Amino acid sequence: xxxxxxxxxxxxxxxxxxxIGADVMFGVGVTIHDGTTIGPGCVIEDGVVLGxxxxxxxxxxxxxxxxxxxxxxTEVIVCAGAVLFAGALIEDRVILGDQSFVRERSRLGAxxxxxxxxxxxxxxxxxxxxxxxxxxxxxxxxLLEDDVFVGPGAVTTNDDTMARHDESYELRGAxxxxxxxxxxxxxxxxxxxxxxxxxxxxxSVVTRHVPPRAVVMGVPARVVREVGDEDLLERWR
Numbered sequence: 001x002x003x004x005x006x007x008x009x010x011x012x013x014x015x016x017x018x019x020i021g022a023d024v025m026f027g028v029g030v031t032i033h034d035g036t037t038i039g040p041g042c043v044i045e046d047g048v049v050l051g052x053x054x055x056x057x058x059x060x061x062x063x064x065x066x067x068x069x070x071x072x073x074t075e076v077i078v079c080a081g082a083v084l085f086a087g088a089l090i091e092d093r094v095i096l097g098d099q100s101f102v103r104e105r106s107r108l109g110a111x112x113x114x115x116x117x118x119x120x121x122x123x124x125x126x127x128x129x130x131x132x133x134x135x136x137x138x139x140x141x142x143l144l145e146d147d148v149f150v151g152p153g154a155v156t157t158n159d160d161t162m163a164r165h166d167e168s169y170e171l172r173g174a175x176x177x178x179x180x181x182x183x184x185x186x187x188x189x190x191x192x193x194x195x196x197x198x199x200x201x202x203x204s205v206v207t208r209h210v211p212p213r214a215v216v217m218g219v220p221a222r223v224v225r226e227v228g229d230e231d232l233l234e235r236w237r
Contacts, residue, residue, distance in 0.1 A: 003031065015051070017069070027080065035069025035086060042072055045080040045098075052085045054104050054122075067104050079116075088120075097134070109146065124173070133184070141173030147233055148176045151184035151202060158190045177212070179233040199227050 003013040009026035015033045021040035030044050033051030044050070051070040070084055073092035078084065080098045087104030090096070094108045097116035102108070106120045109128035114120065118136040127146035132138065134152040142156045158171040172191035176182065180194045183202030194200060194210045201217035210216050213227045229235075 002034070018051075021074070033070075033086065037069060037071045039072050039074040039076065039092070041075040043077045045078060045082075047081045048078050049083045050078070052083055054085055054087075073110070091128075103140075115152065127178070139171075139173050141171050142176075143173065144176045145178040145196075147179040149181040150176070151182055151186065153184050154182050154186045154188070156188045160190050174206075180210075197227055197232055199231075 003015050006012040006014040009028065009030060011029040012026055013031050017035050018032050019037045021038055021042070023041050024038055025043045027044060027046035027048070029047045031049045033053065036051035053067070067087040070086050070088050072090045075093045076090050077095045079096060082096050082098065082100045084090065084102045085104045088102050089107045091108060091110040093111050095113040096102065097114055097118065099117045100114045102120045103122045105122050106124040108114065108126045109130065111129045112126050112131070114132045115134040115136060117134060118132050120126070120138050121140040123140050124138045124142045126132070126144045127148060129146060130144050130148040132150045136150050136152065137155045139156045139158040141158050156174045158173045161169065174188040175193040177194060177196040179196060180198045182194065182200045183204070185203045186200050187205045189207050192206050192209055194206065195212035195214060197213045198210045199215045200206060200210060200221060201215070204217050204221040205219045206216065207220040210221070211223065214223045215225045215227055216223050
């Protein structure tokens with residue numbers, strides 16, 4: 001790793017093989033590690049770290065080996081204190097809130113937004129125009145399709161054994177289908193699927209699959225009704 005001061009902004013440090021597009025704006029104290037690509041028109045605010053390399057414990061079952069550089073598309077906004085790892089792909093017009101944390105091999109779809117302090121773990125895929133609110137935890141292997149909403153403080157999990165397993169055990173993140181909505185403080189247990197246009201009420205604990213268009217609530221979450229036609233996404237475009 002080789003970082004050098006760069007005159008384009010105060011306390012900006014840039015590594016090797018970094019590509020910076022036209023009209024990129026930098027705040028104070030930004031660090032850009034080797035191999036990072038920043039598309040045109042991006043805004044990188046104070047104290048951001050781009051292209052951090054993962055450091056894994058010997059117990060980690062996260063994939064190892066060569067990791068490509070971080071890639072940012074056009075007009076991405078990375079707010080103050082965010083940390084984005086090498087190997088992540090951030091598509092066009094994504095907004096990453098203050099102190100957000102995005103790990104390797106994750107993909108954030110065009111026009112999506114990640115709230116302040118939210119964590120996107122390795123191998124997470126987030127679809128276009130999805131909105132992840134403040135202090136959300138998206139565990140490894142979680143999938144969000146397009147136009148998903150995740151409320152503040154929601155948590156996904158992927159390990160029923162809580163680390164009491166051997167290397168053959170498969171971690172299973174949650175699957176959130178197109179245009180579903182997950183309320184604040186919801187807990188999604190390993191491997192559950194929330195169906196298309198479903199609605200999970202705040203504070204629910206989801207322990208089984210949620211059917212498309214179902215409204216669920218409670219601990220454990222149970223179906224109480226169906227999402228009405230007037231609340232479907234096409235009515236709110």
